[in-house]
Amino acid sequence: MTGLVALYQIIDLLTSALVMLIIIQFIIGLLFAFNVVSQSNDFLMAFYNSINRFLDPILRPIRNMLPNTGAIDFSPLVLIIVLQIIMIVLGSIIF
Template sequence: MQSLFQVLMLILSIAQFFIIAHVIMSWLINFQVLNPRQQLVAQIWYGLNRVLEPVYGPLRRLLPPMGGLDLAPLIALLGIYVIEIVLRNNVAAFY
């Protein structure tokens, strides 16, 4: 059962990495450091959007409009941290 705990923690770490990469890439695109017309940038951007949209979509529907400010990644990261805390506090159930 310990391996199940480790796999769950790995999945949460990968999800955190994807969200942080998506946020940083969106900043770089908005500040015109990255050009989304370049093929590699576009592929990474659309890939991250397709992976994260099932998470962001329901969160965006729940959150009120903030005038162009997207809080869905922040809420998703907070949710991941909450899940990690719950898993670590209940790690004895996996042994």
């Protein structure tokens, strides 16, 4: 049983890290969109592009299922909600 709890804690840690990356991507995207930070900032642009390369394979299937909403991308929100639902279900099964 302690092995399952340890596995749950590892999955919870990875899920939390993924949610943080999604939030960081969102915030940097807003900073670029409202010209708070210039896109010519090489460090921030490289960081943003690397996060996008990491998250795009995860978010692309969700984007394909959602209707086109124009400039607003709801796929990060859907991913966060799905991850939280998975963690609740796993937690209820293990505990």
